[in-house]
Amino acid sequence: MEKNFLATIGRVFLVFMSAVGRITIFTGQSLRHCIVPPFYLRLLGKQFMDIGYYSLPVVGMTALFTGMVLALQIYVGSSRFNAESAVATIVVIGLTRELAPVLSGLMIAGRVGAAIAAEIGTMRVTEQIDALVTLSTNPFKYLVAPRLIAGMVTLPMLVLIGDIIGVSGGFLVSTEKLGFNPGNYLKNTFEFLEIRDVVSGLIKAGVFGFIVSLMGCYHGFNSTGGAQGVGRATTNAVVSSFVLILISDYFLTVLLID
Amino acid sequence: MAETPKIELRNICKSFGKKVILDNLNISVAKGESLVVIGGSGTGKSVMLKCILGLLKPESGQILIDGEDITNASGHRREQVLRKTGMLFQYAALFDSLTVWENVAFGLIQAHGMKRGPAKEIAIQKLSLVGLGADLADKRPAELSIGMQKRVGLARAIAAEPEIIFFDEPTTGLDPIMGDVIDTLIRDCTQDLGATTLTISHDMESAQKIADRIALLYKGNVVWAGPATDINTCGDPYVEQFVHGDVDGPIKVDILKP
Ligand SMILES: Nc1ncnc2c1ncn2[C@@H]1O[C@H](COP(=O)(O)OP(=O)(O)O)[C@@H](O)[C@H]1O
Ligand SMILES: [Mg+2]
Numbered sequence: 001m002e003k004n005f006l007a008t009i010g011r012v013f014l015v016f017m018s019a020v021g022r023i024t025i026f027t028g029q030s031l032r033h034c035i036v037p038p039f040y041l042r043l044l045g046k047q048f049m050d051i052g053y054y055s056l057p058v059v060g061m062t063a064l065f066t067g068m069v070l071a072l073q074i075y076v077g078s079s080r081f082n083a084e085s086a087v088a089t090i091v092v093i094g095l096t097r098e099l100a101p102v103l104s105g106l107m108i109a110g111r112v113g114a115a116i117a118a119e120i121g122t123m124r125v126t127e128q129i130d131a132l133v134t135l136s137t138n139p140f141k142y143l144v145a146p147r148l149i150a151g152m153v154t155l156p157m158l159v160l161i162g163d164i165i166g167v168s169g170g171f172l173v174s175t176e177k178l179g180f181n182p183g184n185y186l187k188n189t190f191e192f193l194e195i196r197d198v199v200s201g202l203i204k205a206g207v208f209g210f211i212v213s214l215m216g217c218y219h220g221f222n223s224t225g226g227a228q229g230v231g232r233a234t235t236n237a238v239v240s241s242f243v244l245i246l247i248s249d250y251f252l253t254v255l256l257i258d
Numbered sequence: 259m260a261e262t263p264k265i266e267l268r269n270i271c272k273s274f275g276k277k278v279i280l281d282n283l284n285i286s287v288a289k290g291e292s293l294v295v296i297g298g299s300g301t302g303k304s305v306m307l308k309c310i311l312g313l314l315k316p317e318s319g320q321i322l323i324d325g326e327d328i329t330n331a332s333g334h335r336r337e338q339v340l341r342k343t344g345m346l347f348q349y350a351a352l353f354d355s356l357t358v359w360e361n362v363a364f365g366l367i368q369a370h371g372m373k374r375g376p377a378k379e380i381a382i383q384k385l386s387l388v389g390l391g392a393d394l395a396d397k398r399p400a401e402l403s404i405g406m407q408k409r410v411g412l413a414r415a416i417a418a419e420p421e422i423i424f425f426d427e428p429t430t431g432l433d434p435i436m437g438d439v440i441d442t443l444i445r446d447c448t449q450d451l452g453a454t455t456l457t458i459s460h461d462m463e464s465a466q467k468i469a470d471r472i473a474l475l476y477k478g479n480v481v482w483a484g485p486a487t488d489i490n491t492c493g494d495p496y497v498e499q500f501v502h503g504d505v506d507g508p509i510k511v512d513i514l515k516p
Contacts (some may be wrong), residue, residue, distance in 0.1 A: 053402045119355075129349040135414075136337045136346040136369035 026218050030148055033140040042144040051112050051147070051213070052154030056161065058111055063162035066099050067091060067169030075178050087180070088188035091170040093209035096193070096201045100162040102249055105208030108155060109241035110182045113216040116147055120220025121230035129221070144197075144221075146215045155209030156202040163198065200256040207252060208245050215241045262325035264289040264422060264454040265310065270319035272302070272309055274479075279305050280316065281478030287456055292448045294457045294465040294486070294502060297475030298509065303458045304348055306475075307424050310456075311345060312336055323422070341369055344415035348426040348458075350407040352399035358385070358410055359395035365418045384413040389439055405432045412440065416447060423447060425457040429464050441467045462489075462501055474500060474507055 074090045120143055123129050132139045167189060174180040186202045223233035263286035272280040279302035287293045292307075297303055308314040310321055312331065321329045328339050344365075352361050366372040372380075380391045393429035399407055408431060413421055425444060429437040430488040434482040441464050447453045459465045467471055474496055481496045489497060499507030 123353075126354075127347050127349065128353055130308070130311075131345070131347060131351040131353070133313060134311055134340055134343065135365040136340045137364075138337075142368075 022222075023218060026221070027214060028142055030144045030214065030217065033138065034145045034149055038141070040142060040146055042098055043142065047146045047150035048154060049110075050115075051150045051209075052157060055108055055111060055154070055158055058107050060165050061160045062103050062107050063095070063100055063166035064169040065208040066103055067095055067166030067171075068173045069174040070094055070099070070166075070171035070173045071178070075174070084180075085184075085188055087174060087178075088170070088185045089192045091174075092151045092167050092189045092193050092210055095166040095170075096163050096197045098201070098249075098253075100159050100166055101201045101204040101208060102245065104155065104162055104205065105158050105212065106242060108151075108158075108209065109212045109215075109238055109245065112151070113212040113237045113241045114175060114234045116213060116216025117220040117223075118230055120217055121130075121223035124221060124223050125229060139221075144217045147217055148210060150210035151213030152206050153209070154213075156205040159200075159202060159205040163201065183249045196256075200252075203256065204249065204252050207248060211244045211245045211248065215244065261289065263287060264291070264324060265456065266320075266322040266325075267306075267310070268320040268322070270306070270309060270316045270321065272305060272314065272316045279478055283319070283475075283479060285473060285480060285483075287454055289454055290448065290452050290471045292444070292455045292457065292468055294459050294469035294472050295461055296462070296465055296472060297458075298500075298511070301475050302414075302478055303475055304426055305427055307345070307456070307458065308506050310424070311340070311343070325395035337369075341418075342421045344418065344420040344423040346408075346411045346415040346423075346425045346428055348430075350399075350404070352407055352414070353408055354399050357396050357398060358390075358402070360504070361399065361410055362413045362417050364414065370418055380417060381413070384417050385410070387416075387443060389411045389436060405436065408432065409436075410438070412443070416443075419451055419453075421453055423455045425455065427458055427460065429459070429461055437461070437464060438467075442479055444468050465489075 070091050072201075073086055074087050074094075075084065078084050078086050078090075120129075123143070129139050129143070132142060171182070171185060171189070174185050175182045219233040219237040219240070223229045266286040267283055267308045270280050270283040271278070283306065285293070285295070285306075295303055295306070305314060309316045309325055310323075312328070316329070319329070320327050323339055326339075328336070331339060340345055352358075353364065356364070359378050359381040360367075362384055363372070363374070363377035366377040366380060367374060378395070382395055385392070385395060389415070390406065390409055394402070394406070399410065401411065408428070412425070412428060415425070423444075428440050428444060433441060444455060444457060446454050455468075457465075459468070465500070466486050466489060471483065472486050472489055473480045473483040474494075475481070476496060482492065484492060488503065495508050498504075499509050505511060
């Protein structure tokens with residue numbers, strides 16, 4: 001009984017470590033093909049549109065409502081000890097440092113990570129990836145590199161736009177509903193905001209974009225067994241992106257806090 | 259001394275888990291020869307082609323192309339070899355994100371660095387060789403029937419006029435007339451272009467039309483190989499059974515009898 005239990009732990013640990021090893025190798029190979037020519041600029045452009053441009057509505061909506069809710073909630077809390085003037089500052093810092101990158105990352109994981117895993121997974125099970133190889137085209141260069149670069153570059157851009165929209169949402173609620181003076185609110189917003197608040201959020205966004213694209217590609221690439229396998233790959237891509245985003249968010253915050 | 263064979267497989271073994279697929283397989287194809295490999299479904303004919311192309315790694319044995327051992331070739335060296343070859347996949351494996359002509363021209367553009375304009379012209383010309391009109395060039399593969407997809411796959415395989423072409427069941431799913439057109443086309447590839455071809459087939463009639471030599475695969479091994487003209491007169495029990503499609507004979511079919 002006891003021996004069985006230990007054996008199970010050992011087995012799970014081995015499975016986990018071999019997955020980590022496989023993902024590490026996959027990541028190394030992908031990164032190498034991001035920097036070694038030839039580059040497929042046409043495909044990169046397409047991924048910028050798919051991952052970046054078409055995610056604007058999702059990220060915009062998320063940021064808008066987060067900013068609005070944040071203003072309301074912080075008002076409730078801060079009015080208990082007469083610190084209403086802190087609302088603007090907390091909204092902008094909360095959004096730029098934390099909520100805009102994390103929530104956008106999670107939304108993108110659902111939208112983009114799932115799409116990448118489904119597309120590459122289908123290409124795997126219908127032998128299109130094999131066909132690429134036989135036509136002397138490296139699938140890492142052709143499929144993975146453009147998605148990784150686009151994920152890494154466009155998510156910070158989206159988050160920057162999200163920051164602006166979110167702060168505007170907070171501004172609207174505060175001035176229209178909570179009766180703040182617009183001039184004062186804006187002054188409070190920018191008075192204590194530092195460049196590094198915004199930058200640290202954008203760095204997080206870059207890492208999250210990388211995670212989402214990487215997990216989509218990795219699970220798509222390794223899918224087996226028809227439609228069911230593609231479905232599994234899609235689920236795994238989204239779930240693993242979520243988990244990695246939440247975990248890496250903590251460590252990034254520790255790293256970026258000073 | 260005899261000429262070095264264009265393609266040579268020496269003692270290839272390949273299994274998936276406990277299931278042995280190829281068991282000490284030896285096959286060689288001379289330069290400019292057309293070899294047809296016949297055999298029942300699931301005997302590992304497609305697996306054999308994937309081993310030659312490097313899409314699957316055999317556990318042991320050697321694969322030689324032009325006398326050069328490429329069993330473990332990777333990266334640049336593998337690409338050099340693949341540039342000499344064309345492959346028609348059993349289920350066509352067309353890129354569904356590209357149009358028909360982009361599929362056909364893929365190797366010309368990616369591997370041979372041709373411009374899109376001239377590549378499209380060649381693609382349309384190759385499409386006409388397989389009986390498809392220029393009006394289909396801008397359609398997506400998903401809009402075509404499976405027989406048409408197969409012919410686009412064929413056009414893609416021969417587009418760059420490779421020295422070695424692999425055809426995985428080129429006429430399966432085509433009507434008899436189109437089947438004959440494809441057989442003739444494959445014949446012409448070997449005779450006019452001087453290509454070496456390895457074709458997989460179930461269809462005895464088409465095999466005899468295409469082949470210089472025929473090999474019968476059973477249980478991961480070649481049980482008979484000889485000139486195409488001998489297939490009806492060789493008296494080999496395996497061949498007899500396969501040609502006549504008998505249930506009784508040395509080839510065991512794993513079905514449960516009621
Ligand atoms: N990637 C794979 N993983 C596991 N088994 C496989 C794989 N590819 C093929 N097989 C098995 O190998 C056997 C031969 O397959 P295949 O070469 O496709 O047969 P065929 O001779 O009809 O082309 C089949 O039993 C199949 O189940
Ligand atoms: Mg097959």
